[in-house]
Amino acid sequence: MTDPNLYLTMASAALVGLAMLTFAALTGWRGWLQLKAQELHAAGDIAADRTVSHSVPSASARIEIADLKERIRKLEAIAAGVDL
The missing domain is CATH 1.20.5 (Single alpha-helices involved in coiled-coils or other helix-helix interfaces)
Incomplete structure (x- = not known):
């Protein structure tokens, strides 16, 4: 071995x-x-x-996106129970 x-x-x-x-x-x-x-x-x-x-979004598209963001913020506040 x-x-x-x-x-x-x-x-x-x-x-x-x-x-x-x-x-x-x-x-x-x-x-x-x-x-x-x-x-x-x-x-x-x-x-x-x-x-x-889609290089440059139009002004109306930017306004619409801002409006949607505001709505989402409000809905999140409602869901969290915060009074606006």
């Missing part, structure tokens, strides 16, 4: 196994990074499309 070849064989097999696991993990990591890069690129394209078509 003190054969040096046995220890050398076991160590080299463990090293090869570790290298295979490391390579598989690295390949998976690169694939995941590529997936996230594609998702960010697609989200950037969607955001760019939105900004191009």
